[in-house]
Amino acid sequence: MKMKKGYGRRSLTLMLLAWTMLVSAACSSNGAGGSEEPLAPPAKAAAATSSTPVKVVWWHSMSGELGQAVDKLIADFNGKQDGIEVEGVFQGTYDESLNKLKASLGSDSGPTMIQVYEIGSRFMMDTQATRPVQDFMDAEGYDISGLEPNIKNYYTFDGKLYSMPFNSSNPILYYNKDAFKAAGLDPENPPQTYEEVAEAAKKLTQGGQTGASFAIYGWFMEQFFANQGQELLNNGNGRSSAATASQLNSEAGVNTLEWWKEMLDDQSLLNLGRKTDDTKKAFAAGQIAMMLDSTASLRGIVSSAEGKFEVGTGFLPKPSDAGEGGVIIGGASLWLMNNKSEEESKAAWEFMKYLADPVTQAEWHINTGYFPVHTKAYEEDSVKENLKKYPQFQTAVDQLHQTVPNAATQGAVMGVFPEARQITETAIEEVLNGQSSPQEALDKAAKEITSKIETYNKTVK
Structure with a gap:
């Protein structure tokens, strides 16, 4: 297949200039x-x-x-x-x-x-x-x-x-089963909703241990949208036609940041910044009892807790009144x-x-x-044996298979996605640092992302 007729070096150069504006935001760390x-x-x-x-x-x-x-x-x-x-x-x-x-x-x-x-x-x-x-x-x-x-x-x-x-x-909830037992929580029944996570975090905050910490990661916000069955971008998440506007400032985003900030305010959640490595270290050290991370990190997380406590896993939480959704790959x-x-x-x-x-x-x-x-x-027998060794991974498999296929869980697509993630993370920081309300921060971020999308779309045309 050759490059489409009429797609000249000038158009390609403009597109590459637009892409150069983007900031690093890889999905896997990782x-x-x-x-x-x-x-x-x-x-x-x-x-x-x-x-x-x-x-x-x-x-x-x-x-x-x-x-x-x-x-x-x-x-x-x-x-x-x-x-x-x-x-x-x-x-x-x-x-x-x-x-x-x-x-x-x-x-x-x-x-x-x-x-x-x-x-x-x-x-x-x-x-x-x-x-x-x-x-x-x-x-x-x-x-x-x-x-x-x-x-x-x-x-x-x-x-x-x-x-x-x-x-x-995809992302899952990791939790300290031993801490759950000590707090009077059922270690085999992890919280599934925003409300349940907040309640559990309060009970887990004791003796130098804080209930939870979530890395300020744009990928998590995207997942929270999908788990509520809500689209991050217009035009079917950018799939029915090219996206022209961000919907980050919709109710799904505002509710998520309000929940996040309330846990920080009642001191049941620690703000450890943007790096997922920092939350993993705090979790392994017993400083926090719950966190979010990728399924690809599971073996390392389980190994880091070996001999100290048992790691449990649960589905990504969502509001109790959320629509059908699931996780994005x-x-x-x-x-x-x-x-x-x-x-x-x-x-x-x-x-x-x-x-x-x-x-x-x-x-x-x-x-x-x-x-x-x-x-x-x-x-394959090898996979069956691996699941016996790491039974926590079954949560990830079940979460993937129970995800409801729709435009939200199919995932948003836009040419400025890496930069959009950085803008989202800045908005989350502003809220957690008390500089803006969730609505104000997300309104600003959505406007900025939309502007970047419009610029990119012009270069493509």
Whole structure:
């Protein structure tokens, strides 16, 4: 697929200038065949015109233990066949990787495929430099019924799957079961509503321990909207047509910040700032009894509390009178660039199918803590054993499967999402610091985000 006719360098330059305005705000910190063995790509078909393997360059943002898990997946794939050679290249954080991709647009120096965080989806489509994976799915009748519906839905636009889900997570409530017992609370029955969280936090605040702390993270606010069945943006969360306005200052946002601020005022909640690492450290040290964090952090959180207290998990809370909703998928997916040869693109597609295979996803889930994107991965013995070791993860699975599909839970999309998150976090800080009321802070933030959206939309047009 070539870049659409008429999409000149001037338009692309303007779009990239708009994107340069954005601020870092990554969501993570931070094929679906059901074969018993991972699918091995047909080497002869992939390398039909050459005796040398087809080279696929994959830019990713997985470092540390996650990077080691990625390297193993690549090595396993390369070892199973000789027609395709995948080279994984770590490009820094999601934001850093995307900046490098922007610099490569219009040249042949970019990757064959790239891992992009979920909030970069609108931008990736607007570049007109990508090729929807749906093209390959349709060409071979690839079965996507096994892909997790609520993960698949996020990356689907106008009925077409644009990128292949890879690493996915959502936020859950973590709590100290021992502290619950000491406070006379049922350790097997975590609070489910804003009201119940506030009540529990008061009882848990005792002896140098504070009831709760929530990191000032824009992702959490987005999730609170979805859990109430409320859309963050107009025009169907930016999915029925391009979003033109933020709805951050709606009742869903105001009620959430009022609840948050009231707990801070009655000293049952600590404000530890924007970093989720700080709330995790406080939780492990027993300084707070409840917090919010990603499901991808579960193993580390459980391990940090080992020998000190038992960790419990619960669904993301919502108001008692909230509508039907659920959580939005976080994490990232795999995008295919459209400036490579058909042979190279097909080879990348074979690798994407391998990564989405149930057996591969089972291994990825166990080694990283991310959700398997394929439902049949849960049938693997390794995943069953992992759930026995970390039963807290069942909460995350249940929360994902109980999420009601709608525009709110499908997730908002806008080209200025990273910057919008930063603006949201500033609004939360203003409220918690007593500088503005929830309505005032969110009115200001919504106006600013809307302005950024309008500027971005003009560059795209």
